[in-house]
Amino acid sequence: MEQWFKQKWFQWMLILLVTILWGYSWILMKDALQYMGPFTFSALRFVTGAAAMLLIVWLLRAGRPPRSALPHLIVVGILQTSVVFILVMYALKFIDAGKSSLLLYSMPLWSGLLAAIFLRERISKLRWGGVGLGIVGLLIVMGADALSQQSKDVIIGELLIILAAVSWGASNVYYRLKLSDLPKLQVNAYQMLFGTIAIALVSWIAEGGEPVVWTPESVYYVLFTGVLASAFCFTIWFMLLGHLDMIGATMPSLLVPVFGLFFGWLLLGEVLTVSVVVGSALILSGVFLANIKREH
Template sequence: MRKQKRFIQRKAFLWVLIFTITLIWGYAWVMMKASLNFMGPFTYSSFRFGTGTITMFIILFIFKIGFPDKKYWKHLFINGLLQTAAVFLLVMFAMKFVDAGKSSVLLYSMPIWSSFLAVKFLGEKLNLPKFVGLLLGLIGLIFIVGWDLFMISDLNVIIGELLIISAAICWAFANIYYRIHLIELPQIQVSTIQMFFGTVIIILFTIQNEWGEPIIFNLESIYYILFTGIFASALCFTVWFIIISKIDIATATISTLLVPVFGLLFSSLLLGEKLTPGILSGSLLIITGIIIATKKKRSIKKRLEDTANSESPKL
């Protein structure tokens, strides 16, 4: 009875952590948008990920996690280029024109692109449920972009949305590259080093494109940098890696769909962004599609795990 109670308490605690992390990530989209009132998008990204990288190195030191072997550094650089630099340079520039809530939904279409790329580069099969899920997700993207194309007709908004979709594809490529070249390394180690390389690229890009542009430092702008750098970028990722070591990846993937939901909610409440029929219907289709595609994957993986467990000696 005690073991069962502890198990339930531990599971409940994990879900509280998941809810808290996704809540912070959703809220971070409001800060990302609001930060543009005080500095350029690339400048903000430099401060944010510079702060996040320093925090991650401190975490590595605290947990006594060393650096990876030099043979991995090239792959970590490429992963940092894709996952940190490309994704957030594209997203932050696009957010000059695209609402925060909508941006979060478009970026979290990443599982759709990851599934397509996994077929090409990892040899995974595109079964019927996964195909239906991906099709729904793509239709959802068309709803969001198409609504703005016909109802708003603002070329900057359309280009911004396409840039964020491109960022989601970069993120998907980073996931595939990680699976091929870096899967054997501790995830927190990968996250730290790739973030370091990505931050260096962002800083160089900032110097080239925004050097000399005005920066307003006050309590509000510093709060945005520290919160998104320390909590959203460093601490939440660290806790997230601990969580996914305790639950299956499919459940973790589905739970991240709370991020765009919170992103839309906070952006509407705090920034006054309008939730158009295109955004609502498109978001629902994307989230439903990812759940359908991931649920099937989860059931297959669960059966494989059960088989492996039944054949493995219990220690």
């Protein structure tokens, strides 16, 4: 199997599979709100996902992290799992799935900015241009909604998604500072576990008395997003990281919102307005440029 991961065609096949599954999962996350509250769904998804991740860690004999790493794993779990998906799922009550995926995957822009501040990474003019281009794209998407007199809830939902993207970017920087020496698969499993505990607590406080409608569809949504979109996709992705070049590492951030917008249009009938299309092009171009690193 290790030999296969070194083959370019196999890498790109897996990248395409993972990004399609991640893009499609946005549709399920949106539709799941018909059956349960947003925090309850996140808790069920990540209980399932964390259990599957821990099983994978055990099967692959990845081991347990040292005790000294546990506080840092808790911080990453709160930033990357708890905050991101509490905000995202709540915001999905008000805004389209495709637009939500687009706004969340502005994350590399915020990662770059935070890395420049906290990791002292130098940012080239090209990368600064990418950050600026992406932010202009965000302003176009949100500004068009504000000018078209969208409800206040839509604007607040968009701001929550962007805040989630910033939190995700912060978790990446914190990981680089405190956990980069640990195996990536181990980090993801345990941060997901700790993040799930926080989500479950929020769910119990905010939605503890609300019913969950169990149907074949709602069970499918929980299992797909928990086992496939979370545990399976992240496992495959971490196994690929050791073999991917810069373009390969950038592609998932570019493709997920593309598939999210496509599936939102195809399956949920979401409208692709001119502002969303133009803003998408600018954001994705900005993400691409912001992740280019010149070789010295």
